[in-house]
Amino acid sequence: MKSIIAEHLVKTYRNGEVRALDDLSLDVEEGTVLSVLGPNGAGKTSTVRILATLLKPDSGNATVAGIDVAKHPDKVRELIGLSGQYAAVDETLTGWDNLVMFGRLYHLGKAASVKRAEQLLERFSLTDSARRPIKTYSGGMRRRLDLAASLIVQPKVLFLDEPTTGLDPRGRQEMWGVIQELVKGGVTLLLTTQYLEEADQLADEIAVIDHGKVIARGTSDALKKQVGGERLEITVENSDITHTQEIVARISGTALHTDVRTISAPVSTGSVALMEALRALDEAKIHPLDISLKRPSLDDVFLSLTGHVAEDEVAADSVKKKRGGKK
Amino acid sequence: MTITKRQLLQLARIPEVLVFSTIQPVMFVLLFRFVFGGSIQTGQPGGYVQLLMPGIFVQTVAFTLAATAVGLAEDMKKGLIDRFRSLPISRGAVVIGRTFGDALLNILVLTVMAAAGYAVGWRPTSGGLSIFLAFLFLFMFGYALSWIGIYVGLAVKEARTVQSVGFLVTFPLTFLSNAFAPTTGMPKALQYFAEWNPVSTMVAACRQLFGLKNEFGATATSWPSQHPLETSLLYMVVLMVVFIPLSIRKYKNTSN
Numbered sequence: 212m213k214s215i216i217a218e219h220l221v222k223t224y225r226n227g228e229v230r231a232l233d234d235l236s237l238d239v240e241e242g243t244v245l246s247v248l249g250p251n252g253a254g255k256t257s258t259v260r261i262l263a264t265l266l267k268p269d270s271g272n273a274t275v276a277g278i279d280v281a282k283h284p285d286k287v288r289e290l291i292g293l294s295g296q297y298a299a300v301d302e303t304l305t306g307w308d309n310l311v312m313f314g315r316l317y318h319l320g321k322a323a324s325v326k327r328a329e330q331l332l333e334r335f336s337l338t339d340s341a342r343r344p345i346k347t348y349s350g351g352m353r354r355r356l357d358l359a360a361s362l363i364v365q366p367k368v369l370f371l372d373e374p375t376t377g378l379d380p381r382g383r384q385e386m387w388g389v390i391q392e393l394v395k396g397g398v399t400l401l402l403t404t405q406y407l408e409e410a411d412q413l414a415d416e417i418a419v420i421d422h423g424k425v426i427a428r429g430t431s432d433a434l435k436k437q438v439g440g441e442r443l444e445i446t447v448e449n450s451d452i453t454h455t456q457e458i459v460a461r462i463s464g465t466a467l468h469t470d471v472r473t474i475s476a477p478v479s480t481g482s483v484a485l486m487e488a489l490r491a492l493d494e495a496k497i498h499p500l501d502i503s504l505k506r507p508s509l510d511d512v513f514l515s516l517t518g519h520v521a522e523d524e525v526a527a528d529s530v531k532k533k534r535g536g537k538k
Numbered sequence: 539m540t541i542t543k544r545q546l547l548q549l550a551r552i553p554e555v556l557v558f559s560t561i562q563p564v565m566f567v568l569l570f571r572f573v574f575g576g577s578i579q580t581g582q583p584g585g586y587v588q589l590l591m592p593g594i595f596v597q598t599v600a601f602t603l604a605a606t607a608v609g610l611a612e613d614m615k616k617g618l619i620d621r622f623r624s625l626p627i628s629r630g631a632v633v634i635g636r637t638f639g640d641a642l643l644n645i646l647v648l649t650v651m652a653a654a655g656y657a658v659g660w661r662p663t664s665g666g667l668s669i670f671l672a673f674l675f676l677f678m679f680g681y682a683l684s685w686i687g688i689y690v691g692l693a694v695k696e697a698r699t700v701q702s703v704g705f706l707v708t709f710p711l712t713f714l715s716n717a718f719a720p721t722t723g724m725p726k727a728l729q730y731f732a733e734w735n736p737v738s739t740m741v742a743a744c745r746q747l748f749g750l751k752n753e754f755g756a757t758a759t760s761w762p763s764q765h766p767l768e769t770s771l772l773y774m775v776v777l778m779v780v781f782i783p784l785s786i787r788k789y790k791n792t793s794n
Contacts, residue, residue, distance in 0.1 A: 260620075263624050264623075264624065265620055265623055265624060285626060288624055288625060288626040289626040291624065293620075293621065293624040295617045295620055295621070296617070299616060299617035299618045299620060299621040300618070300621075301544060301618060302616070304544070308544075312543070312544050313621075313625070315543075316622070316625050316627055317625060317626065318626070318627075360621070361621075
């Protein structure tokens with residue numbers, strides 16, 4: 212059964228000038244994790260906001276747990292948990308205060324709210340700081356508390372909008388651990404991210420979106436295959452570059468890519484090609500500085516699908532365009 | 539109710555806010571009492587402070603508008619409102635809860651100010667019921683303005699801008715009135731404005747309820763200065779009838 216279905220969602224801003232969602236469709240099987248992967252401005256947050264009843268689409272339908280989000284938003288709200296890009300908790304209150312408050316807002320009784328708050332604080336290792344105001348928390352702790360707040364009534368469907376954006380590597384690792392634990396409990400999760408690694412780590416399936424459209428969809432492995440098989444990469448001393456290129460060209464038979472001292476080429480025979488290369492290099496008395504067989508990363512997937520790299524590179528791109536315009 | 543409680547809890551967690559939100563009006567009481575009190579001649583027994591206190595009460599509750607607006611804008615910015623909106627609670631609850639919270643804070647502030655006023659010589663001469671009614675009026679006025687605050691907060695969104703807008707509205711309103719000085723000294727056009735200014739009618743209503751002649755009212759013939767109680771009540775009812783549904787609607791339709 213599908214827990215989340217979005218069909219042909221269109222959302223424009225500023226009277227149609229900005230097309231945030233452009234006929235976006237996706238679905239998520241119950242109990243699985245779908246990661247919506249895309250750069251800033253691709254339409255990730257708009258998608259989540261529509262599914263979480265915060266935003267009305269211009270056209271298109273969406274159901275969550277079988278309920279139409281536009282027609283019965285109240286019923287949907289009883290079943291979902293949402294944790295956004297910002298830690299949406301009251302900073303002046305303590306972690307304990309916040310969770311009890313949200314419990315009360317979910318119509319739990321006072322005793323039940325307190326009990327639930329304490330359970331969640333325990334589960335997210337926040338018991339020690341429960342009585343401190345949120346503003347004294349680290350970024351990772353805030354996010355964990357925010358996530359805890361979205362789990363008060365054990366939602367059937369959980370939306371996490373960029374749960375680790377802005378966290379340091381350690382905070383990110385911690386958050387991933389927490390999310391992985393959560394998924395074992397059987398919740399259906401839609402997670403947006405601009406980190407390819409995060410989608411790779413957490414998701415059963417990945418939907419790559421760009422300019423408000425889903426441009427690719429599948430498991431992380433399937434997406435990687437879509438880009439092509441493995442690549443052979445050999446790094447050698449400058450004097451050996453030409454000779455090595457010849458060897459690699461013979462093995463691969465296809466286009467070479469040379470990056471300073473690293474020669475790389477797609478290969479279809481995997482480790483056999485690697486062995487072959489090693490033998491040929493040895494015969495030619497070339498000692499490679501580095502040699503490896505690389506599977507494409509999601510970064511490669513993203514690049515080949517969108518024609519641009521995720522995240523920061525996008526900003527760099529637009530700078531280039533501006534410079535180009537001045538000519 | 540939970541939203542209201544959250545605000546009270548906020549006050550308990552950061553008592554500085556409470557301290558400063560009461561210090562400011564108390565400071566106004568002292569400044570006006572001792573700076574102007576000596577030079578403004580009134581025919582009232584008990585002097586300027588008798589006329590001043592109703593003015594300061596009204597000014598203070600008028601600032602509720604900005605307080606509500608800023609609080610709401612901050613919550614929106616932090617994404618807290620989004621979170622509230624994703625919960626299975628009535629959509630009005632969040633804004634209604636906030637107006638209640640601000641109203642409760644007003645009760646506290648008014649109490650502290652009354653004590654400060656008493657300390658510097660303010661003595662209402664009317665009976666207990668009238669005095670109670672005066673405070674009820676003040677409370678209601680603050681509550682009505684709180685709803686405008688909700689609208690402003692939702693419309694402007696940026697907390698710092700909201701603050702400026704709030705003061706831009708409340709400062710002229712409180713000073714272009716009979717709150718601190720007689721309106722008779724103002725240019726004709728401003729006098730006219732001041733007479734109809736809800737702040738003036740509120741101040742006049744309170745003065746009347748505290749047992750004073752409303753000396754600072756301009757031309758005694760104008761309708762609002764003759765019927766300050768009725769006019770003020772009318773203003774409050776109109777404000778609430780207009781802004782409560784308008785603000786709730788705005789809240790429902792707001793998305794960042």
